[in-house]
Amino acid sequence: MTLAVGVIGLGVMGAEHLRLLREETAGATVTAICDADGERAGRLAQGAAVFADPLALIASDRVQAVVIASPDATHAGLALACLAQGKPALCEKPLAATTAESLRIVEAEVALGRRLLQIGYMRxxxxxxxxxxxxxxxxxxxxxxxxxxxxxxxxxxxxxxxxxxxxxxxxxxxxxxxxxxxxxxxxxxxxxxxxxxxxxxxxxxxxxxxxxxxxxxxxxxxxxxxxxxxxxxxxxxxxxxxxxxxxxxxxxxxxxxxxxxxxxRDAYRIQMNDWVRSVASGKAAGASAWDGYxxxxxxxxxxxxxxxxxxxxxxxxxxxxxxx
Amino acid sequence: MTLAVGVIGLGVMGAEHLRLLREETAGATVTAICDADGERAGRLAQGAAVFADPLALIASDRVQAVVIASPDATHAGLALACLAQGKPALCEKPLAATTAESLRIVEAEVALGRRLLQIGYMRxxxxxxxxxxxxxxxxxxxxxxxxxxxxxxxxxxxxxxxxxxxxxxxxxxxxxxxxxxxxxxxxxxxxxxxxxxxxxxxxxxxxxxxxxxxxxxxxxxxxxxxxxxxxxxxxxxxxxxxxxxxxxxxxxxxxxxxxxxxxxRDAYRIQMNDWVRSVASGKAAGASAWDGYxxxxxxxxxxxxxxxxxxxxxxxxxxxxxxx
Amino acid sequence: MTLAVGVIGLGVMGAEHLRLLREETAGATVTAICDADGERAGRLAQGAAVFADPLALIASDRVQAVVIASPDATHAGLALACLAQGKPALCEKPLAATTAESLRIVEAEVALGRRLLQIGYMRxxxxxxxxxxxxxxxxxxxxxxxxxxxxxxxxxxxxxxxxxxxxxxxxxxxxxxxxxxxxxxxxxxxxxxxxxxxxxxxxxxxxxxxxxxxxxxxxxxxxxxxxxxxxxxxxxxxxxxxxxxxxxxxxxxxxxxxxxxxxxRDAYRIQMNDWVRSVASGKAAGASAWDGYxxxxxxxxxxxxxxxxxxxxxxxxxxxxxxx
Amino acid sequence: MTLAVGVIGLGVMGAEHLRLLREETAGATVTAICDADGERAGRLAQGAAVFADPLALIASDRVQAVVIASPDATHAGLALACLAQGKPALCEKPLAATTAESLRIVEAEVALGRRLLQIGYMRxxxxxxxxxxxxxxxxxxxxxxxxxxxxxxxxxxxxxxxxxxxxxxxxxxxxxxxxxxxxxxxxxxxxxxxxxxxxxxxxxxxxxxxxxxxxxxxxxxxxxxxxxxxxxxxxxxxxxxxxxxxxxxxxxxxxxxxxxxxxxRDAYRIQMNDWVRSVASGKAAGASAWDGYxxxxxxxxxxxxxxxxxxxxxxxxxxxxxxx
Ligand SMILES: [Mg+2]
Ligand SMILES: [Mg+2]
Ligand SMILES: [Mg+2]
Ligand SMILES: [Mg+2]
Structure with missing residues (x-):
């Protein structure tokens, strides 16, 4: 009934997404988090599972949907992993560092035949x-x-x-x-x-x-x-x-x-609420992988x-x- | 982990509170609803238990906290029932129709020795x-x-x-x-x-x-x-x-x-999020019964x-x- | 064809009225000025006659209309002098220090049978x-x-x-x-x-x-x-x-x-232009002696x-x- | 002591300039006007001399300075005539219809050795x-x-x-x-x-x-x-x-x-007051012929x-x- 969300990356934006999920978003529970700084992750866990490896988080049974807020260079790989696992993801912009990488993700999603990725163009x-x-x-x-x-x-x-x-x-x-x-x-x-x-x-x-x-x-x-x-x-x-x-x-x-x-701040909050609802309903919303590309x-x-x-x-x- | 909320009264304000709890509030689940118009309640149930009697809703094990949004004349009686059950309530203003009634509620809460009531002065x-x-x-x-x-x-x-x-x-x-x-x-x-x-x-x-x-x-x-x-x-x-x-x-x-x-609209949303957090933490916030009085x-x-x-x-x- | 104006009082407001008459008002020429500080008057003369006695200025043939901007306590006496000479005046507010004095001016103007005084309620x-x-x-x-x-x-x-x-x-x-x-x-x-x-x-x-x-x-x-x-x-x-x-x-x-x-600033300028035109046309405008009273x-x-x-x-x- | 101004062209802008000179400008008197529509000129004369020929107005002894507000195509010729007569002019924009014409005026003013033309870039x-x-x-x-x-x-x-x-x-x-x-x-x-x-x-x-x-x-x-x-x-x-x-x-x-x-409206008024003062003082101001060019x-x-x-x-x- 409530969406099990894993959050990857706990820097400024990741920590804000975490706070929004916990304090201002309906219908979601943060079940897993991951950060390069394991100590920081531990401090923010509040009962969520702490993963050292973001790919393990994405693959975990505890996680139904993923928020990607790790450094820009990692976005493409993690987005592809979410597609491979068939899990919806809200990925901070940019989708990828280059046109070629962005295109690869678009093609992967097209091959999958359904939209799983939303890019965090919160405006x-x-x-x-x-x-x-x-x-x-x-x-x-x-x-x-x-x-x-x-x-x-x-x-x-x-x-x-x-x-x-x-x-x-x-x-x-x-x-x-x-x-x-x-x-x-x-x-x-x-x-x-x-x-x-x-x-x-x-x-x-x-x-x-x-x-x-x-x-x-x-x-x-x-x-x-x-x-x-x-x-x-x-x-x-x-x-x-x-x-x-x-x-x-x-x-x-x-x-x-x-x-x-x-x-x-309002845009980020509304985006998160909308994303959780869109995942629950299965109707993709917001900026797509194509928009990110x-x-x-x-x-x-x-x-x-x-x-x-x-x-x-x-x-x-x-x-x-x-x-x- | 999530607060089980019962909502009494599903008119304009009650329906909005219901929507806020379901769509824009973290950490709450609507487990019970009640309205004088049973058909309206049925239409809005979405899995919540429908009560014909508000006092039964307040007493129910399914309900940890109550939102009172029924007609003004009923506020005082329902607030007293919440106090009797030891359950926190967010009660739409006014607390009561008269000074005498308001004072009776204040005295009941003082006798109880802890603040359970928040009045919906959302500004x-x-x-x-x-x-x-x-x-x-x-x-x-x-x-x-x-x-x-x-x-x-x-x-x-x-x-x-x-x-x-x-x-x-x-x-x-x-x-x-x-x-x-x-x-x-x-x-x-x-x-x-x-x-x-x-x-x-x-x-x-x-x-x-x-x-x-x-x-x-x-x-x-x-x-x-x-x-x-x-x-x-x-x-x-x-x-x-x-x-x-x-x-x-x-x-x-x-x-x-x-x-x-x-x-x-923002004030009502923030009030609801804040109320749910304050109930979870046990620290009363917002307008008190005294403020309502x-x-x-x-x-x-x-x-x-x-x-x-x-x-x-x-x-x-x-x-x-x-x-x- | 151009109105010969005498200005009494060259403090902050009087100096501003003088400037407005010279630089931003059509149809007026400053022909006489008067100030308790004769030296200040001399510095501002620019060809206008300098009077030591305001009553002499009011009585002078060189002056067709008067601006009264001297200290408040002098307004009543000078306004009465203008009425006695039958000369229009723009008198800074207040018209007079007391109700009794104000009323005396109103009565004098009523006795004269035509409005000569405008009070400087510039708003x-x-x-x-x-x-x-x-x-x-x-x-x-x-x-x-x-x-x-x-x-x-x-x-x-x-x-x-x-x-x-x-x-x-x-x-x-x-x-x-x-x-x-x-x-x-x-x-x-x-x-x-x-x-x-x-x-x-x-x-x-x-x-x-x-x-x-x-x-x-x-x-x-x-x-x-x-x-x-x-x-x-x-x-x-x-x-x-x-x-x-x-x-x-x-x-x-x-x-x-x-x-x-x-x-x-705009209000003072427009007031002055309007006053000069109203004197030229003989149609009183602005705040009257009655309004000042x-x-x-x-x-x-x-x-x-x-x-x-x-x-x-x-x-x-x-x-x-x-x-x- | 007051500047004798002739106004050429009494259309929308010319009529407004005429009004500003008469009602809101200090130190100027309109002594001559000219319009292709002689009847319109007659209606607006109020004692000013009415000229059928703008060049005659420019040459007239009654006129010390000129406002050019006739149709755009006439600006260049009239501006050159003012230069030839050594009379200051406020000329509505554009200075001339073409670069070549504009340059000819600039050259004429340079040959004269002093700035007589101001272009009506009122902003x-x-x-x-x-x-x-x-x-x-x-x-x-x-x-x-x-x-x-x-x-x-x-x-x-x-x-x-x-x-x-x-x-x-x-x-x-x-x-x-x-x-x-x-x-x-x-x-x-x-x-x-x-x-x-x-x-x-x-x-x-x-x-x-x-x-x-x-x-x-x-x-x-x-x-x-x-x-x-x-x-x-x-x-x-x-x-x-x-x-x-x-x-x-x-x-x-x-x-x-x-x-x-x-x-x-304020810009036009202030421009006119400033122009009259600048003519009186001999110090050119506003947009020059060069700026117009x-x-x-x-x-x-x-x-x-x-x-x-x-x-x-x-x-x-x-x-x-x-x-x-
Ligand atoms: Mg962003
Ligand atoms: Mg209210
Ligand atoms: Mg005043
Ligand atoms: Mg213009």
Missing amino acids: RFDPAYVEMKHAADAGMIGDPVLLHNVHRNAAAPDWFTGPMAVTNSFVHEIDISRWLLGADPVTATVHTAPGGDPLLITMETDKGQLVSTEVFMNARYGYHVHAQLVGRAGTVQMAQPAVTLTNGSLHHGHTYPENWVPRF VATVVAEQVVSALQGAARVNLSLGARPDLYA | RFDPAYVEMKHAADAGMIGDPVLLHNVHRNAAAPDWFTGPMAVTNSFVHEIDISRWLLGADPVTATVHTAPGGDPLLITMETDKGQLVSTEVFMNARYGYHVHAQLVGRAGTVQMAQPAVTLTNGSLHHGHTYPENWVPRF VATVVAEQVVSALQGAARVNLSLGARPDLYA | RFDPAYVEMKHAADAGMIGDPVLLHNVHRNAAAPDWFTGPMAVTNSFVHEIDISRWLLGADPVTATVHTAPGGDPLLITMETDKGQLVSTEVFMNARYGYHVHAQLVGRAGTVQMAQPAVTLTNGSLHHGHTYPENWVPRF VATVVAEQVVSALQGAARVNLSLGARPDLYA | RFDPAYVEMKHAADAGMIGDPVLLHNVHRNAAAPDWFTGPMAVTNSFVHEIDISRWLLGADPVTATVHTAPGGDPLLITMETDKGQLVSTEVFMNARYGYHVHAQLVGRAGTVQMAQPAVTLTNGSLHHGHTYPENWVPRF VATVVAEQVVSALQGAARVNLSLGARPDLYA
């Missing part, structure tokens, strides 16, 4: 994005023609290298733009500010819509994501991300968080456009029927 | 109120001196009679003002617009703070609750209740809901002030040590 | 208040039933004594509330926070409407005036007083000024209510036909 | 843009690296042809972006939505900054201009263009105007980029010392 569950999509789908703004995205981090992590602004951050906009517009990008143009930050990336979709995204890794003032969808009859956009406003010291306003966790393949091609001034044609390959 | 779990209280408690606005409350309903229900603006609506402000300020009201003054709606109610607290509340039962434009807490160094207030903004037809803005359910006794005295122009002194009685 | 020209009144008069919010006013100063001036929160600050709300609602106040109730600041003043009008005003002399965080007018079908309120918003240091928002001058007489009675908890009945006397 | 006087520039110049947002512009018209006028979105609308962003950033654009890339509307134009400046502009001629919902300037330490943007907010019919928000006149030459080259997908290099020519 699809963010109440603001959901309301924006609802407004567009309900015809409230007319046909969508242009999407403005702003994605600002206070500071890039130390381990960030150049293309990661695209492969790590901009992938969120690739996914959410496809989801909001119901369309795939077909070209990309990149403009770069001095020092390579911020980037201004313009995409055209197969419906002719325009998607403009500012990716600013070192915006200093805080973590801030914004989007405005422009239609032929009106627009819909995120409100400022705040539930209270203060007056103090000649100033009116609200604060920003330093990173994405508080901003998308597309985010990766588009990002890879945008990286190639970083060098030149030209408009780059994007090629995605044919979407398998499984993801129709 | 204490609303993210905006929580942030306001945090700001005040953290000293961000200096000492709070004045609280502005606005409580607007689109239209009073048909069954509303005069004093219900106070006993049904204003009770929320009595409770949330006490909680925000950490103080009890000691006087009340009522001003009335033509036709008796809106009311403007001014209270003074035992710390000398002022609490101003507009209660407008027929504000027409929508359901809207607002609050601003004024301190000696600044203020904190609710932001507009919206996550998206639209442009359309020469207009910019957002919509209001028609009633309180969408506005306080105070809301009722203050409301009763404010009703008496409706007739005259005078400032009325409020008398609450002594707070038992159990609620210190 | 009547503030674009936000004007839009609020327009919305109400156009029926956009239904019948107005309640007005919420907030009047916050960063810090009371040194020379402020207790009742000046009423006689110096709250007079603005007395005037603007009468103007917005087209009604006179008939009762007042005062609630006082510890230390006498802030005040919460509730008035009822002769139409049964309620007016709630917070007057906070030491709000610390900045100068901030807010108002919301509540009608039976909707509300209209001031937007936050800012034309730009900034993001910086984990913060989003805008700044407040330290005093009223920047907040009401009412602000003073109501303030005086509210001060008397400061001591007790009771609702005080306000008495204004009969409005002369001249001001119908 | 430089809009309080929001002024505050944005002040914030940037004061270092409040760090070095500016990116400017987001949004320029939406409710509906394109009937007489609009394709490139006019650039030559008539986008010219405003060319000018204001140069002014805000203190930099000239060096490349432009254009993306086009289906049907050619909206356009998304990306420019790079000679400082490496990026300028992104949405130009939407048929945004339907209203006239709306927005800008956000992004710096290395923060951002500054326009607040929503409203002084009041309303609640009504389940909706909160404010209205947009149908065209630019109400949005930029640059807007035209950049627009012409952006039009050429409309056809292709390529990034276009912009060439402006050398700035004469007169405009250093």
Whole structure:
């Protein structure tokens, strides 16, 4: 009656997923956990079985479904193992480090004939994005023609290298733009500010819509994501991300968080509840392996456009029927 | 490991509590339900035992904790039954219809020697109120001196009679003002617009703070609750209740809901999760039976002030040590 | 063709009026100025005649109309002198220090049989208040039933004594509330926070409407005036007083000024342009001597209510036909 | 002592300039007017001399300075006539219809050796843009690296042809972006939505900054201009263009105007006051003939980029010392 979930990886995101499963998710029990740091796993066990080997966790009878939150480089292998075991998994983005690896997973799932993988593009569950999509789908703004995205981090992590602004951050906009517009990008143009930050990336979709995204890794003032969808009859956009406003010291306003966790706390919670329900019902939801593949393949091609001034044609390959 | 919950009353609020327990609450299972309309109960059972008699549900071995969401007039009797059975209960407000009844429940709980009852003053779990209280408690606005409350309903229900603006609506402000300020009201003054709606109610607290509340039962434009807490160094207030903004037809803005359910959906969810955790841990949280009593006794005295122009002194009685 | 204006008093407000006349007002020429500090007057002359005696300025052939911005205690005498000379005057509020003096001016103007005096209640020209009144008069919010006013100063001036929160600050709300609602106040109730600041003043009008005003002399965080007018079908309120918003240091928002001058700069400018046009056309506009008298007489009675908890009945006397 | 101004062209903008000079501008007198429709001119004369021939007005002894608000095609010839007469002029944008004509005017003014022409790029006087520039110049947002512009018209006028979105609308962003950033654009890339509307134009400046502009001629919902300037330490943007907010019919928000006149009413007024003062003082201000030329030459080259997908290099020519 309650879903037995195993959690792999107990870093920042893994620990948050663990907390969400235990404190804010209906219908799930964490029966197994696994982390490279066995001591950390032990501290967080609370009665769950502790595995040293993630593949053993995936294979275990105690586990009906898996959350993959281990380092990015391990995602592909673990996702394939879940498919091999026939177990549903919620896999943190990115699905895989390369297009080739992503494609292999898509092919494995297609061969299996049913969707078991959901990729953790949590913005699809963010109440603001959901309301924006609802407004567009309900015809409230007319046909969508242009999407403005702003994605600002206070500071890039130390381990960030150049293309990661695209492969790590901009992938969120690739996914959410496809989801909001119901369309795939077909070209990309990149403009770069001095020092390579911020980037201004313009995409055209197969419906002719325009998607403009500012990716600013070192915006200093805080973590801030914004989007405005422009239609032929009106627009819909995120409100400022705040539930209270203060007056103090000649100033009116609200604060920003330093990173994405508080901003998308609701999205992560709703995603987890929805995933558990979707596993229980057998109806796949959220971002699919194909969506994860597309985010990766588009990002890879945008990286190639970083060098030149030209408009780059994007090629995605044919979407398998499984993801129709 | 999971809390066995029985739900009494499956009207608007009861059905929402049932949904929250099943879809958005960790660590709880609905094992029993009860409603005056047995057919409705049957439709919502999903495997839970259906009771015709709420007292039988409360007494059942299948039930560890109870949610009371039946008509207001039944709250007192069912709360007393839960105390008699030694079972924790989340009881929708009001605790009881009269001061005398409320006091009887408080006395029963005091005799028992431990807090089993939580009253459903869900605003204490609303993210905006929580942030306001945090700001005040953290000293961000200096000492709070004045609280502005606005409580607007689109239209009073048909069954509303005069004093219900106070006993049904204003009770929320009595409770949330006490909680925000950490103080009890000691006087009340009522001003009335033509036709008796809106009311403007001014209270003074035992710390000398002022609490101003507009209660407008027929504000027409929508359901809207607002609050601003004024301190000696600044203020904190609710932001507009919206996550998206639209442009359309020469207009910019957002919509209001028609009633309180969408506005306080998060508050109800968080309250339920928190209640289940608090029952599991044995540490009472939320509004206590004493808080429920105070809301009722203050409301009763404010009703008496409706007739005259005078400032009325409020008398609450002594707070038992159990609620210190 | 251009109006010859004399300006009396060159302090903060007088100097601003002088600047407005010279730099932002059509159809006026400053031909004479006067200040207790003759040196200051000399520095600001720019070709205007400098008078040591304000009565001589008023009587001078060079002066067709007068701006009175000298210390409050002098207003009454100078206003009477303008009436005696038959010259229009824009007199800074308050019209006079006492009800008796105010009444004497009203009687003098009534005896003269035409309106020559305009009192500088500049909020009547503030674009936000004007839009609020327009919305109400156009029926956009239904019948107005309640007005919420907030009047916050960063810090009371040194020379402020207790009742000046009423006689110096709250007079603005007395005037603007009468103007917005087209009604006179008939009762007042005062609630006082510890230390006498802030005040919460509730008035009822002769139409049964309620007016709630917070007057906070030491709000610390900045100068901030807010108002919301509540009608039976909707509300209209001031937007936050800012034309730009900034993001910086984990913060989003805008700044407040330290005093009223920047907040009401547009109002002062529009008032001055309107006054010059109204003098040229002979059609009196803005707040009349009667309005100035009412602000003073109501303030005086509210001060008397400061001591007790009771609702005080306000008495204004009969409005002369001249001001119908 | 007061500037004698002649106004040429009494259409929408010309009539507004006339009104501003008469009702809201200090130090100016309208002594002469001229319009192709002599009857309209007669109706608006109010004592000013009515000229049938604009060149006669420019040459007249009654006229010290000229406002040119006649049809666009006449601007260049009239501007040259003002230079020939040595009379200062405020010329509505565009300065001229082509780059060649614009350059001829610049050369004539350079030959004269002093700046007599101001082009009516009124946004430089809009309080929001002024505050944005002040914030940037004061270092409040760090070095500016990116400017987001949004320029939406409710509906394109009937007489609009394709490139006019650039030559008539986008010219405003060319000018204001140069002014805000203190930099000239060096490349432009254009993306086009289906049907050619909206356009998304990306420019790079000679400082490496990026300028992104949405130009939407048929945004339907209203006239709306927005800008956000992004710096290395923060951002500054326009607040929503409203002084009041309303609640009504389940909706909160404010209205947009149908065209630019109400949005930029303050800008036009301030521009006019500033122009009159600058003529009186002999110190040129506002957008110069060179600025007018640059807007035209950049627009012409952006039009050429409309056809292709390529990034276009912009060439402006050398700035004469007169405009250093
Ligand atoms: Mg993620
Ligand atoms: Mg409730
Ligand atoms: Mg004043
Ligand atoms: Mg213009």
